[in-house]
Each structure stands twice: as C-alpha cells, then as structure tokens.
Amino acid sequence: MAESRDDFIIAIRSAFLKKSTKQKFSLLTLVFFSIFIISLSSLNLKAITVTKSVIKEIVYRSSFIISIPENFIKSSYLNLIEYANFYKEYKITKEELDQLKSENISTEIIKSENDELKSLIDGYTVTSNKILAKVIVDHESPFLRSIIINKGSKEKLKIGTNIYDRSYLVGRVIEVNYTNSRVLLLTDLNSNIPVSITPGNVQAIVIGNGDKKGEIKYIKNDLINKIEDKGIAYTSGTGSIFKSGIPVGTVDLKDENKKILINFYSDFTQLKYVFAEIDELISTPLETEQNNQIKVSSNTEQIKLDLISDELQILKDSNTKFLEENQELNTLSNELIKQIEILKAENDFQKNVIQQHNLDQEELEFLRLNLIYSSKCQSKKLFSTGFKVGTPEYKECIMRKGKISD
Amino acid sequence: MTRFQKKNLFYKVYTWLPILALFISVFNEFDFNYLNIEYFSFNFPFILIFYFALKAYQRFDYLLVFLAGLFNDTVVGLPLGISSLSYILICIFATYLRNITISPNLIKDWFYFLFIISFINSINFSILFLFFSYELDITLFIVNNFFTFLFYIIFSIFFKRYLKSLDD
Incomplete structure (x- = not known):
C-alpha cells in the first residue's frame, strides 16, 4: 500500500517538476505562469492593455497570412456551390435591382428631409461615414462568434462602432487595436440587440443563439401574439448601442421548440468585406x-x-x-x-x-x-x-x- | 525507400513538424467549420499535444506549447492564458500517464484522453463563466469534446506512422 502511494507521488512529482533534456521550464512553472497571465488579463492596467494590443496586432496579421491556404480552399468550395445557382440568382437579382432603384429615390428624399428636420431639432447633424474594412480573421469558432477587421483606432473606430454588411447590421466593435478591431457578431451568445418588430411595433431584445440565428427574449407575454411570421426586425436604438432603423432580420415562428427566432439578413459565414460606420457630430452655433x-x-x-x-x-x-x-x-x-x-x-x-x-x-x-x-x-x-x-x-x-x- | 539524411534541413523541418502543425492549427483553427455541419467541431491541438507529450516528449518543447496557447487565445478572443493552462495541463496528465504506464495500450490512452479533455473543458467553461461572465453554450463544449475524443484514434494512426518514419 505504501509502495503504491510512493509510486503515485513519484509519478506526480516527475510530471510536475522534472525537466527533460530539451525543456527550459518545468510544467509546474508554466502552470503558474498561465495562472499569472489569466489574472493579469482580467486587470485593466494600461501597460497590460498596450502589451495585449501589440500581441494582438502581431497575431492577427500572422493568422491572416497562415489562413490564406485554408481560405483559398474554403472560397473555392463556396464558389463552386455559388456557380451552380448563378444564373437563377442573377435573374432574380436583376428584377430586384430594378425595383430597388425606383424605391431608393423616394427613400433618399425622405432621408434628406429627415436630416433637415433633425438638424432643426437637435442643433447638430450626425455625419456618418462608412468605411470599407476587410475581414482578416474569421475562424467561425463554435464558442465565440467574432471576426477581426483591418481597421482600428487609426481610422477612428471605437468600441461600439456599428458594423454593416451592405446596409444590414452584422455586429459591433468590442475591441480596438491600432490597425485592427474585433467585431462581435449578432449571432454570438453575448450579443444583445434592442429591436422593434413590424407590424405591431413590438419592442424586444434579440440575443444570438451561438449558431446562425437570433432569438427574441425579454418581451411582454401579451405582446407575443402581436408578432407575425416574416415580420421585420430593425434596431430600435434603445440604449444607444446601435443606431435606430437598421434592418436586422425577419421573424421565424416555425421553430420546433416554439422559440421566436430571427433570420438575419446577412450570412455571417460569408463576410469578406464589411462597412464600419464612423459617426461625427457637427455642431451648429x-x-x-x-x-x-x-x-x-x-x-x-x-x-x-x-x-x-x-x-x-x-x-x-x-x-x-x-x-x-x-x-x-x-x-x-x-x-x-x-x-x-x-x-x-x-x-x-x-x-x-x-x-x-x-x-x-x-x-x-x-x-x-x-x-x-x-x-x-x-x-x-x-x-x-x-x-x-x-x-x-x-x-x-x-x-x-x-x-x-x- | 528514400530516407532522410540526418542533419539535413528537411530532416530538421520534419522533426519540428508537430510543433509547426500546432502553430498552424492555432493560427488557422482548421476544424472544417465551412462544411456547415451543425455543431461539428473538434480540438486538434488537444489531440496533437496529448499524443506527442505522451509518446515523443523529447521532441516536444513545452514552452512552445505554452506560447501556442497564448496565440490561440488571441485568435479566438478568449482571455489570455486560458488555452496555455489547458495545453500545459494536458502535458502534465500525459507525463503522469507515461510515468505510470509499463505496457502502453492505445485504447487505455484513448479513454484516459477522454477523461482529460472533459476535465480541462470543464475547467475552461467554469473559468469563462464564473470569472469572465462569458455566455457559453454547454452543448457546443460537449459536442466538441466528443468529436475530439473520436478523432484521437484517427490522428494517432497518422502520428504513429510519423514517429516510425522518424525513427527509421
């Protein structure tokens, strides 16, 4: 009995402390080092933030370069699927484009009128400048839904900046480095979006389900019946996290578990380029x-x-x-x-x-x-x-x- | 059959292949997610680290494994140090298994690996949930755990061939 206990202790000691010929540190040292880094990363000290930012800059760039072969295979595979449906989609898109062109004009008129009225009420106008950003890292991690874009504080991006795919919302910036930023996608479990749902103008919160859709939560029970299938969800602007009136997705009531889901307009697995909206307030003396x-x-x-x-x-x-x-x-x-x-x-x-x-x-x-x-x-x-x-x-x-x- | 000339550059690169694969996988995280198979994911670094810490620890630098963990955290967006801790814990468990094993058995290693990854994923989940307030889906962890366990056998065949070719 005593011998077996000794063997166990020897094996444990050997596993933790014994350095092999090639090893520079024992495993125990590395464990302590890991715990030390975890503790440091939870602190918001400036030196740590700067160090983290530098590491991230290097790692994101390296990751982008190393991911090139895999991205090539991935895009080739997706292109093949896309070509199969190309002509059909082209015809539908052409029809839609004609319709949208005519609708766009009336929207622009309304928009300019809206801007005019807003400037009269608030005394300032918000100029939103959308800049194009490339998605440099998109690993579609099963646990965290986020992407890295190649624009950062250098281009005046800040935490909370809204990110779009065409005119659809895809997420917001949660981490800004000098030349790149991390965007939390709407599908992430940690993403909360205040929305209005038409028809009915129902206010709700959409939370990412960690997969491809969003789920409507925090809604009054008596308002659930007001929500219709295929209803449109757009940002309500509550809490000033997202701007109001941005299309998010359509309501899907066909879930087996009777959850109210949101089908996002944008396919987050296909993002190559996105738009970051930089707002600037121009005061009117x-x-x-x-x-x-x-x-x-x-x-x-x-x-x-x-x-x-x-x-x-x-x-x-x-x-x-x-x-x-x-x-x-x-x-x-x-x-x-x-x-x-x-x-x-x-x-x-x-x-x-x-x-x-x-x-x-x-x-x-x-x-x-x-x-x-x-x-x-x-x-x-x-x-x-x-x-x-x-x-x-x-x-x-x-x-x-x-x-x-x- | 062509054999490597020792001290040849190719031979050196070949001996460093596990570490290179580890770094490429943490930067790249290739897990076939673009195939859009629902819930499908596996943790390749776990398999690689466990196998080589168990079978070829002389050729495996733990400091580089630790650094790979830091890079993985940065790429995935986890708090720094989480993956490093996981990887080093795998190394510790693998070393312990190696020390207590007299006659190695693949099936025993396989189930021991299941125990280790389940334990480490539980630690990860607890740290992220309790200390960093991350909202995480436990189903994804369980499925990831299961597929990592399944893929161990497949990868161990390739790794065994690799080690054999290195010894020859």
Whole structure:
C-alpha cells in the first residue's frame, strides 16, 4: 500500500517538476505562469492593455497570412456551390435591382428631409461615414462568434462602432487595436440587440443563439401574439448601442421548440468585406444658425434637385425604352399589313378561279341540255316556233329544257 | 525507400513538424467549420499535444506549447492564458500517464484522453463563466469534446506512422 502511494507521488512529482533534456521550464512553472497571465488579463492596467494590443496586432496579421491556404480552399468550395445557382440568382437579382432603384429615390428624399428636420431639432447633424474594412480573421469558432477587421483606432473606430454588411447590421466593435478591431457578431451568445418588430411595433431584445440565428427574449407575454411570421426586425436604438432603423432580420415562428427566432439578413459565414460606420457630430452655433439653416435648406434643395434629376433620368430611360418598343411594334404592324395584302391578292385570285369554274359548269350544263333539247328549240322552216342557233333566246330555251316562253 | 539524411534541413523541418502543425492549427483553427455541419467541431491541438507529450516528449518543447496557447487565445478572443493552462495541463496528465504506464495500450490512452479533455473543458467553461461572465453554450463544449475524443484514434494512426518514419 505504501509502495503504491510512493509510486503515485513519484509519478506526480516527475510530471510536475522534472525537466527533460530539451525543456527550459518545468510544467509546474508554466502552470503558474498561465495562472499569472489569466489574472493579469482580467486587470485593466494600461501597460497590460498596450502589451495585449501589440500581441494582438502581431497575431492577427500572422493568422491572416497562415489562413490564406485554408481560405483559398474554403472560397473555392463556396464558389463552386455559388456557380451552380448563378444564373437563377442573377435573374432574380436583376428584377430586384430594378425595383430597388425606383424605391431608393423616394427613400433618399425622405432621408434628406429627415436630416433637415433633425438638424432643426437637435442643433447638430450626425455625419456618418462608412468605411470599407476587410475581414482578416474569421475562424467561425463554435464558442465565440467574432471576426477581426483591418481597421482600428487609426481610422477612428471605437468600441461600439456599428458594423454593416451592405446596409444590414452584422455586429459591433468590442475591441480596438491600432490597425485592427474585433467585431462581435449578432449571432454570438453575448450579443444583445434592442429591436422593434413590424407590424405591431413590438419592442424586444434579440440575443444570438451561438449558431446562425437570433432569438427574441425579454418581451411582454401579451405582446407575443402581436408578432407575425416574416415580420421585420430593425434596431430600435434603445440604449444607444446601435443606431435606430437598421434592418436586422425577419421573424421565424416555425421553430420546433416554439422559440421566436430571427433570420438575419446577412450570412455571417460569408463576410469578406464589411462597412464600419464612423459617426461625427457637427455642431451648429447659434450665431450662424440662420445662415446654416439656409445652407442646410439649400443643401437639401440641392439634394432634392439631384434626386429629381435622377428620377428624370430614369423616366427618360424608361421613355426611350418605350419608344424602342413602339418602333418595334410599328415594324411588326407594317409587316402584318403586307401579309394581309398578300392574302387579299390570293383571295381575289381564288375568287376568279371559282367564278371561272362556275361559268364552265354552266357551259357544260348548256351543252348537255343542248344535246337533249336542241330539236325543240331550233327554228324550222315550216313551223317557225324555235329560235336561231347561237342566239340568247335559243340558249334560254335550252336552259328551260325546251320550253318556249310566250 | 528514400530516407532522410540526418542533419539535413528537411530532416530538421520534419522533426519540428508537430510543433509547426500546432502553430498552424492555432493560427488557422482548421476544424472544417465551412462544411456547415451543425455543431461539428473538434480540438486538434488537444489531440496533437496529448499524443506527442505522451509518446515523443523529447521532441516536444513545452514552452512552445505554452506560447501556442497564448496565440490561440488571441485568435479566438478568449482571455489570455486560458488555452496555455489547458495545453500545459494536458502535458502534465500525459507525463503522469507515461510515468505510470509499463505496457502502453492505445485504447487505455484513448479513454484516459477522454477523461482529460472533459476535465480541462470543464475547467475552461467554469473559468469563462464564473470569472469572465462569458455566455457559453454547454452543448457546443460537449459536442466538441466528443468529436475530439473520436478523432484521437484517427490522428494517432497518422502520428504513429510519423514517429516510425522518424525513427527509421
């Protein structure tokens, strides 16, 4: 018994303390070192933050370079799948694009009006400048849903900066380094998004489910029935974490566990480039308020004019399209008229043939009757009751089958 | 059959292959997630570290394993030191197993590995949840644990071949 305990102690001591020929540190030292680093990383000291930032800069860049082969395989695999559905998607997208173009103009008008009103109420305007950022690390870790982008504090990104894929929200910045930042995706379990759901204008909080969707939580029970399938969720702006009115996703009520899920508009596994929105407040001093108002209004007028000219351009384009169509229809019409004329001529010819045929028939009938009744209708020397052969009267007599009229 | 000339550069790179694979995997985290298989994930560094700490500890520098852990934390976004602690704990358990084992057996190693990774994942989950207030899905940990356990046998075959080729 004592021997086995000794063996156990020797094995443990050996495992923890004994350094092998190649090892510079014993495992116990490294364990203590790890615990020390964990304790340090929970502290918010400036020196630690700077050190961490430097390590992150180096590691993210290295990770990006080392991930190139895997990303190549991954993108090739996804491209193959994409090409299979390419044409179908192209047609749908084209139709959608036409529709969106027309909708975009009215949205722009509303937006400029909204900006104008906002500047009148708040005394400042928010200029949002969206900058394009490349996703440099996207490992789709099963535990934490986050990405690294190649823009950082150098480009005025800060913690909380909203990140978009086209105009859809994908997440917010949770860690900023000098040239890169970490973005917490909406699908992460730690992500909370205050949203409004239409129709019904229901306020709720969407939490990432750690996979591909979001789950609606913290909602009043009596409001659950107001939520409809395929309803649209957009940010409510509550808590000032996200700006208001950004599309997030659509409601999915078909879950087996009767959870209310959100299908995000953006596919977070396919992110290559994203937009980071940098907001800047531009104050409007009271002294120059009037001038500014005029400027703002003239600017707005200019924007409106631009938009109207855009609309005009679109109308012109569609008009040209209609004219072209009209021309085509005219050509078609002329061709049809020609065809009708040809058919008419054919018809006349057919009519003549039929008429000729009828005459021939009549002549044939006369000749047949002539053989039978010629003796009755011919004039004789003694009794002048008939007619001279070849006269119309003679023909009439033959056709009446030898009956001589009075 | 071609054999490596010892002291050759290729031979040196070949002997460093486990460490290189470890660093590439922590930077890259290749776990076939793009195949979109739901819940599927496995921890390749765990398999690699356990196997080489058990079978070829002379060729495995623990300090580099520790550094690999730090890099992994940075890439994944975990608090610094968590993965290092996990990796070093695997090394400790593997060393203990090596010391108490007289006749090695793959199946025994395999189930011992399951015990270790379950224990270490539990520690990770507890630290992240209790000290750093991370919201984590325990199902993902369990599934990851299970697949890591399954893949150990497959990878151990490759690693065994690798060690054999090195000894030859």
